[in-house]
Amino acid sequence: MKIARRVEAIRAAEVGAIAAAPGDALMRRAAAGVARACIEQLGGAYGRRVHLVVGVGDNGGDALYAGVALARRGALVTATLVAGRAHPGALAAYVAAGGRLGLTGRPDLVVDGVVGIGGRPGLRPEAAAAFEQVAGVPIVAVDVPSGVDVDSGETPEIHVDADVTVTFGSLRHAHLVDPAAAACGAVAVVELGVDFPAGDVEALEAEDVRLLLPAPESDDHKYTRGVVGVRAGSVRYPGAAVLAVAGASVGFAGMVRYVGAAGEQVVAAHPEVVGAGKVQAWVVGSGTDADAESHLHAAGGTPIVIDADALVHLPGAAPADAVLTPHAGELATMLGVSRDEIEARPLHHVRQAAEAYDAVVLLKGRRTLIARPDGRVRVNTTGTPWLATAGSGDVLAGLIGSLLATGMSGFDAASVGAWLHGRAAQACGDGPLVAGMLPDAIRAVVEDLFA
Ligand SMILES: NC(=O)C1=CN([C@@H]2O[C@H](COP(=O)(O)OP(=O)(O)OC[C@H]3O[C@@H](n4cnc5c(N)ncnc54)[C@H](OP(=O)(O)O)[C@@H]3O)[C@@H](O)[C@H]2O)[C@@H](O)CC1
Ligand SMILES: [K+]
Structure with a gap:
């Protein structure tokens, strides 16, 4: 560390x-x-x-x-x-x-x-x-x-x-x-x-991530490893659902559930994904468009990743055990300041948001910041500029949700997720990438860590 x-x-x-x-x-x-x-x-x-x-x-x-x-x-x-x-x-x-x-x-x-x-x-x-x-x-x-x-x-x-x-x-x-x-x-x-x-x-280093990552025990089965549920995508943005589910499906959780308007596309891309049921963590928000608020309300009561469209529907405090994953523009809306102010003072604002929402807040950027309500902050040092691409945040939200479902704390899940996501982008090489390449690259990074 x-x-x-x-x-x-x-x-x-x-x-x-x-x-x-x-x-x-x-x-x-x-x-x-x-x-x-x-x-x-x-x-x-x-x-x-x-x-x-x-x-x-x-x-x-x-x-x-x-x-x-x-x-x-x-x-x-x-x-x-x-x-x-x-x-x-x-x-x-x-x-x-x-x-x-x-x-x-x-x-x-x-x-x-x-x-x-x-x-x-x-x-x-x-x-x-x-x-x-x-x-x-x-x-x-x-x-x-x-x-x-x-x-x-x-x-x-x-x-x-x-x-x-x-x-x-x-x-x-x-x-x-x-x-x-x-x-x-x-x-x-x-x-x-x-x-x-x-x-x-x-800032986490490779060895910290290896020690924090859940690895299945020999007597584990799919339910003991944790079930993650994804409420993402819409008729307008079915791809967000496919990518959030792809992030959730890299293999940390024992099972992935999907609830939303893009079920057909999700199952076509990920046949192992099942429908509504009990989960240990929810991922809500990516591409949910007008359904964001109802998804947010339906997903209470478990650890939850709240992303994108759902962030603006948060009442004052977030639900218990929440991880909020805004980019600078979304955090600006949440805090009522300008995007420039967020980018000029990211440490100040991520801490302010974590305290105000009483939640773990992950502020995306070149150096993504993850803050706890008590002021402790982790900085993510992996990643490349090529990671700034459509859908990359959907994959990250799904990945963090799957780590939450295994029982990791929100702070660890968010910082480990950000580290793997950035390292996966680096593993894709110093060249263009699309979000759909990240899940396979994440699996390869994890394999390397455990090698
Ligand atoms: N502590 C340790 O163990 C070790 C410390 N070490 C080293 O010491 C460094 C700290 O040294 P430090 O305390 O003398 O302060 P430092 O940063 O040199 O500046 C002091 C003076 O600069 C001035 N000044 C202020 N703002 C200014 C500005 N914007 N533009 C221009 N000038 C400005 C101001 O004086 P003023 O002009 O206002 O009277 C202020 O008093 C530390 O960073 C490390 O390098 C290493 O040797 C290892 C062991
Ligand atoms: K200097």
Whole structure:
């Protein structure tokens, strides 16, 4: 599990380590990691030109010590001190190692050491100008891309767009949550030997998913494995029913039931699907059109995935054990704000919705977020841009419903479902895909996990 923590918690955990380490030892360790990332990015150090953009705090100190390490390996290192001053010890070491002040020529790489966890969002004009001078050159950000809001993952003002971000000890929210995460590029964590407390934003990794997934026992039969019911599709949108049922039918639940106007098409595509009866979880909404509200009312009393058309029919709180799966536009309608506001502040809004509806809320996006009413959030890091295709949400809703039916919690079902769905898209290759390809790919991903 990847765990991201608030700045306050990180600072509190590091106090002891900083006090115990002699001089700038911790900063030098951090800087060594930054230098390693630069060398990796450049394919070597000797003769390469590296330019440091340096702020007044310890983030700038990290950049300068990284400059020291790079200069020792034969790189030609220059630096702009955006406020005209910098961490005294690091600056002295930098100058002693042959580092120069001021930009000369076009560098091969830029190191962003303007601000880290002590920064406010945005870039001051001197810092913005320093990056403009080297526009187009790859950037390695120290700790976070300067200008992003570290705890909220928001980017309310101008900020650095990095190719690689090197952080220390623990991930911060900005490394996982969009839009800031998109500005980080690839993220590397340098170990500092510090113990951190639990965090409130996390991301599942393959091993977590494997451990959470239900696998049938030898004495299981179809009813003990759980039955999922799908109420999706309509005369107008029969395909949504077929795709939601396909997502529900990848094989986690022991049986899939379908109730709705597209029964004929569903059974033609999935002969194993049966009609109304007792279920352990419902999936309601995809393509239900005018029938959404009546489906929602008919499906009460069990864990339930509420998607698409059904979301707008929710009264104040959702039914017990509900997972709501809106995209940004649907969440905007639910919360009475604009889509732009949701996309600018996804972490804030997904938490607000989870609390307001007293339900697990999965907000779809490049980095899908899954929030619980108590504020705990999982970020999904799998997926490709090709996944933004019609019907892909129907498959996801069905898949999550089938996991719910096996007895998983809504939070686990939603986050495991999102992870498998995204990984399946990746398995389809870096090219076009249609939603109908996902169920087979999900089965292959699960087979790989258990191999
Ligand atoms: N803790 C640890 O264990 C370790 C920490 N480490 C490193 O230390 C970093 C944190 O260092 P930090 O606390 O000195 O803060 P930092 O982010 O450098 O900025 C501070 C100053 O910048 C200014 N400023 C603010 N906003 C600004 C803006 N938008 N644009 C321009 N300037 C702005 C503001 O000063 P002001 O100008 O307002 O007086 C503020 O005081 C951390 O991210 C990591 O890299 C590593 O060495 C490993 C061990
Ligand atoms: K930075």
